Amino acid sequence: MGLGLALAAGACTASSEEVRPPADQLFFPTGLAASPDESLLFVMSANSELRYDSGTVQVIDLATVDETIDAWLTSGERPTGCERDLTLPGILDCDEARFFIAGAGVRTGNFGANLAVQDLGGGNLRLVVPVRGDPSVTWIDWSAADRKLSCSSDSGFQLCDDAHRLTRMRGDDSLPQVVSEPFGVYVDSTAEVAMVTHLTSGTVTLVDLPPDGPPVLADVIGGLFASDPTTGARGATAVAGRTPGGLMYVTSRTENRVQTFAVSRPGGADALPLLLAGDYFFLSRVGTNAGQSSDTRGIAFGAGGDRAYMMNREPPSLALVDTSDDGLGFPRNEVTGATDLCREASGLAVADVGDGERAYVSCFQDGEVYVIDPRGGVEVEDIATIGRGPFSVVASPTRRRLYVSNFFENTVAVVDLTPGAPTQNRVVLRIGLPEDQ
Template identity: 25%
Template sequence: MRFCSRAGALVAAALFCATALLGGCAVDETGEPPPSDALYFPVGVAAHPDGRYLYIVNGVFDRKYNEGTLTVLDTYERRLLTGATQRIGLFGGELLVARRSGESAVEAFTVTRDDNRLFSFEVTADAATPDGTGHFGCGGRRCGVPYDTFGGDGFSGDPYGLAFDGVNLLISHLERGVVSRWERGGGVGSLVFGCAVNLTNGASSLARHPVLGWAYVTDRFGQQIQVVEPVALVEQALSGAVNRDSCRFQGQSGITVDPFTNRGRTRGLGFSADGTLLYVASNTDSSLRIYDTSVDSNGRPRNDLVAAVPVGNAPNVVRVAGLRGGEVRVPDGLDRGLVGDAVDTKGQGLVYLTAFDDDRVMVVDPTTRTVIARIDVGMAPHDIAFMPDVDGNLRGFVSNFQEHSVSVIDLEPGSPRRFQVLATVP
């Protein structure tokens, strides 16, 4: 999608700026408290690892309300759990819901750009009442209260993209093109700052190479995919000097998406589960670019372009469903639970790409490098999450940004309605 500055001209709510997702355009209103029973400019979505519950960040990009929300959809009953709704900041970014390997706790992380904050929640769905009250435990903190703030002490604001390896959380910051790493603190949902790096070409979304752990970051304004490697530091005990940060980022060779000066703006990206393929949404030429990112004998990714698959206008978020034939997932420190097992078994490694301006989800087969389905959903689709339904059939859940809804798609292999919308919530 196109970009506009958060400090740009004010517009009426009816003339909503379609670039708000990354630029933050909005009307300047004080607003009223947000409802607990509605979706409003939904952006990030994520599934509970044990299934049933879908988590949705509502960005409130027109400032009709004075806060955004994190809402919970019971996908079995297709209703929002009003008692579970948590208030967060405006202009929400991506959302992660994950469980670390060997642990029982489920954690949720999201960021908001209007107030430059990181939110964390402990998910305690089993302890909740039927209306969702108690769905979030928040590790002893009152739910809805952020514990980390960006923008101070020269640190970049505008947090947006997230990637998690079970120990460390990587965050991209749009404002000054920064990637930061946050490490596990003292308890569930607790993170402490590790290190950060300024990128030359700005930042949009990011993804972690499954094998190397390097961060691949799309360029907000140009044609580069920047690559940085987190490096652990050793305290200099003999000299008495101690590093302020626990790690640092080391730049690696990036990828030029398009050699032409005014081409190649990139948006979402994602890796295959084995780390051998990288999928990148190239907004300017409306394609899904596929790169060979397998690791060579020198321990470096090849980063070679192997295909550019034409897709719809304004390709946006990229999500990969499960495993290709014969593919083996690289362990990443996460327990993916029932959902992960179902997606790996039935997802076939297909790549799902939201086409924001076309109101569609495009499905790409990375083996044949072709679009195998074009799914009409709601207005301005943004993110997509995968989860089995109550009968074990694979479903996709798409946040429709301008329609304030979620589309439910049949993704079950062999189903006569595969790649069709089954329902729209609410």
């Protein structure tokens, strides 16, 4: 609707149906998360231009994705709703509804950026979603039997209710509200907790995730990181766990310190967990001068937790950190190397699809994914053209695919990772028709 028409219609109020988001479309997709068995991909649509009254989380069936790709690559088959990409003919663009599990999605608050998955057993899952627009930490259950998400007692395209939006510490109205700008999230299914970072403050929040009960905002620690001396800004950004049930690592957007945390339940297994701040270290070998590095937006660990990958925006680089045991029961936490990256790196995934471990970094500004080989030195092995505004990246080692949300074109790009294939490290499918086509 043009601005003049919108003003002329100012006396009219849109109905709830008119502003309800579509159940079969992506709009400003951000966070991605795969199920533990790599059969499902959960996609957050952030509703970043506030066209609708809420964001959404949709569920993609990855078996259907593979079937479509296999038919396209072997015989050039184009199913109904799919077309050859206009600029890169080797890519198939398909309407996203083809891959959504019908009736499985839910509606959430606006400006969700990330999501993570808790394994409840038996194929049942729980999503933990930091929502910046509320603000809240929203939780959503996946039923393996019903093959759908649920965050309300309502039927149909549910809007997550207040019980599924965690906004008060320990659910107590006398305690503080959740800190603003919840951003990054990591779920530890073994420890039954999640940690959430807050983008505009040096704060982290711990969420208790009992498998047989509702989650609770259990603990919070603020003032972790120094403020930027020029702007006064501070913030906690990325979070990841070294091993299930082990230490969690948190980074900042305003300094080069990496803080570790452990989780304790001093009152027993059924008591609320508490955060214990542990050792910290600096990314001192990243940047021209010691201590120059800042704005670390991503962390991922290699298999076994002996190596961490840390994605920086200032300077644009990917650092390797030796996190192996030092013989005394502590991780070494020593930077062993780094390589240059694109500007505005936004997402990081690490996987071994059969040819050794690789890191995959999405480049929001440049529309690319960098493929980085850590073996024998840290080198950029390949650069893949992805789309407009690539944000989150999720790797599927068993399917040999990489999934990338394209924020500005409302798609999820699927990259073939098969070693030695003609299409290795190239987009073969876009889930969603790019907006400019």
